[in-house]
Amino acid sequence: MIKLASTFNPVLLSGTSLAYTGSFAQSLFWESVDQLWYVCQRRPTTGGDMDRILISRLTADGVLVDSMTIGRAGHGANIGVERTDGKIFLWTDAMPFENWARSVARIPYTPGGTADASDPATVAIHHPRTDVYRVSATIDPIRRHLIYRWQSNNSSAPGAVGGFDRYALDAAAQGTFTRLESVAYSATNQSLQGYASLGEHLYQLHGSFDADNMRLTCTHWTTGKILQSEPLSTFGSLPRREPEGLCVFESSPGDAHPTLAFGVANELTDGTTRLNVARLPHPGTNPWVDVPYDTAVYTPNSANYVPQFRLAGDQVHLHFSMSRNDGNPWANGEALFQLPLRARPNRTQRLLGVVGGGGVDADTMAVRFEVTTDGHVLVYDERPLTSWIGADVSFWRC
Known part of the structure; x- marks a missing residue:
């Protein structure tokens, strides 16, 4: 029931x-x-x-x-x-x-x-x-x-x-x-x-x-x-x-x-x-689903790191790792891709990801992401990061 x-x-x-x-x-x-x-x-x-x-x-x-x-x-x-x-x-x-x-x-x-x-x-x-x-x-x-x-x-x-x-x-x-x-x-x-x-x-x-x-x-x-x-x-x-x-x-x-x-x-x-x-909310984990992204701008590290999400009850698991094609630094607040409606939170979620060590010169490899209520995944870091960035994170829809 x-x-x-x-x-x-x-x-x-x-x-x-x-x-x-x-x-x-x-x-x-x-x-x-x-x-x-x-x-x-x-x-x-x-x-x-x-x-x-x-x-x-x-x-x-x-x-x-x-x-x-x-x-x-x-x-x-x-x-x-x-x-x-x-x-x-x-x-x-x-x-x-x-x-x-x-x-x-x-x-x-x-x-x-x-x-x-x-x-x-x-x-x-x-x-x-x-x-x-x-x-x-x-x-x-x-x-x-x-x-x-x-x-x-x-x-x-x-x-x-x-x-x-x-x-x-x-x-x-x-x-x-x-x-x-x-x-x-x-x-x-x-x-x-x-x-x-x-x-x-x-x-x-x-x-x-x-x-x-x-x-x-x-x-x-x-x-x-x-x-x-x-x-x-x-x-x-x-x-x-x-x-x-x-x-x-x-x-x-x-x-x-x-x-x-x-x-x-x-x-x-x-x-x-x-x-x-x-x-209505429900428990249960569902298969991974690919998320569309701009292939002219970004390249995943490999086929295993294409942006994906899956629903586990009312929790969203998010997985990706990719680089900019032009080699330029990531912009502070840059939108990487947009999740579909069924995977969007009811309020902005803050998440912690990782940046490739070659782009931070011995600095911390942590980088912050946000998932907004309209499903955009944004990266926030004031450093001129040029390496790949990625995350294996989760957040709650409700």
Whole structure:
């Protein structure tokens, strides 16, 4: 079970633009193999039955890769991304009814493509339950379970009544829905903004537009008991914001300590929208990742000293050693490279590294570095250092 209480949640995306900036994101999903975000937003067109959703694919750092339009869908309240035999399939709303949906569809992802979520001749439409409303689905990527939400009444969040079911994903993809477990969803005064399943627990994200009431809950699948309910304050300073989306987050495939990521959409003064995503803290050490640097200016001492970082829970390990190509002294405050958002501290970190002995003439070989909140790694030394500099250091994100 993931501990939901946290005073600081590391930011993964900040102020990211989707393929369309005229509407809020509704849901999100992290696909750890390709390291891509799938973000769903509504694109209302000519009427309720023609509502469509737009799926944006983003890199880990929020760069738009491509998108796909899905017509005759519902609200896009949640999305599931299935990877099978190297192919990607989306589980989305289908058969729209009053801007929501009464079925779910399994649709191959096609970059730049379109699909009709309610056309059984082109996509697989599924009805795990009949006579239900406002349905949606997501996936537990660890257990390969399909999670299906439904309502027995066509009511908005305060009066919604229904539940969550989970099914074996591979069987569901073939049209076989044998219910493994269910959790009831009773009427509350909270607006559900996303849900995710990880192992034996169902997590739900609640909150309202521009209100300080964002909250995460954890429910045990077998007993239906709520085990945790914690407020979230991340992105609370953003104006015109709304919590949108919850998903499982693995730093890499097979991550021994997966956690949860949650989204908050906001609107700027010019009317355009942005997406912000943070994750809950977690333990666990992840692989080394290369950091881009200016090869015209710097040369690593060898292939073993290329700038790299890795995450160990909420600690960042940093490793590099390199020289200036022109042989000139290092400038005091010179920026060497920039770490990606997921490896940046929440406040400037001071670190101690080393300089090659040939450049200091028997003086101390220590040199100081700083990692700023925008991820820049800076060197500080008033001496005219001309030798290589490097460090094997670590710092905390939070």
